[in-house]
Ligand code: HEC
């Protein structure tokens with residue numbers, strides 16, 4: 001073979017490798033099935049509440065349904081939360097366990113394309129397979145609702161395939177928790193809730209110019225449109241105790257006797273106020289952990 005041809009073949013193989021690396025959907029458990037037991041459905045209902053899914057996916061007319069249509073407005077465009085009731089045509093009625101695992105753990109659509117991160121799938125990526133399947137069990141047990149949701153309004157260059165590269169860039173950031181060891185199980189549970197299910201960092205961690213959370217300033221506060229999102233890192237929470245954090249998650253009252261406003265109200269109403277006491281304690285233990293860390297000798 002001529003040297004030029006060899007170079008061409010090698011380049012094509014390398015390019016193909018890069019394409020596959022970017023685009024091939026990750027492997028998920030092919031034996032997984034969506035459970036149908038009452039226990040799984042009940043666990044899933046709790047996870048959907050704790051995950052704040054309803055805040056984005058609630059119906060426009062009936063807020064108790066998760067039939068979608070609400071716009072998530074960002075600097076990059078408007079993204080409409082889909083209908084996640086089991087309607088076969090306009091919802092997720094035909095989804096398999098593998099579709100749920102791909103979507104929630106990897107941000108991939110059933111056809112292998114990519115979701116936009118207005119769907120906080122990078123936070124949900126830390127859910128266990130069991131948790132995702134329980135969520136699926138609950139969603140599949142709901143009454144199907146027919147509702148077609150608008151397609152995203154994005155600039156021409158922001159195609160779904162662009163997210164392939166975006167995800168790889170986001171992978172280069174330190175990941176939530178970054179190998180931190182927790183003093184006890186309660187704090188570890190709090191970390192799981194904060195990082196994954198509760199996706200607190202999706203709003204409270206500032207983003208870089210590409211919209212990727214800047215993990216070097218984790219929980220340092222951000223701006224969302226014209227809304228100021230306060231920091232919730234160790235420094236900002238210096239005056240908070242486990243009890244005051246608990247109370248805030250339950251009713252929105254801060255130690256300075258102000259009430260939470262804006263989007264945090266939604267989070268409290270739909271999500272943190274409905275957690276079990278143990279899970280609220282866990283979040284409080286996690287966010288105030290620096291205060292009761294053992295003092296170095
Ligand atoms: C911050 C808002 C937000 C939250 C919170 C959220 N989602 Fe979504 N979700 C979206 C958006 C927006 C999309 C569509 C993204 C796109 O068009 O690429 C989406 C897409 C989905 C899809 C894909 C549906 C389809 O038809 O392709 C599923 C399934 C889903 N979300 C489930 C959930 C579950 C379960 C939770 C809670 C654990 C949740 N979402 C929380 C905004 C949200």
Ligand code: HEC
Nearest residue numbers: 198199200203228229230232254259260261262263264267
């Ligand atoms: C949808 C975006 C969003 C999400 C998700 C979110 N927050 Fe917030 N949070 C806000 C906004 C906005 C404020 C400011 C509210 C205000 O102006 O009173 C806030 C305020 C707070 C405050 C008060 C800070 C202070 O000093 O006044 C705490 C504590 C807090 N959030 C904790 C959490 C925790 C814990 C989670 C995860 C379970 C979370 N937030 C998830 C948007 C969010």
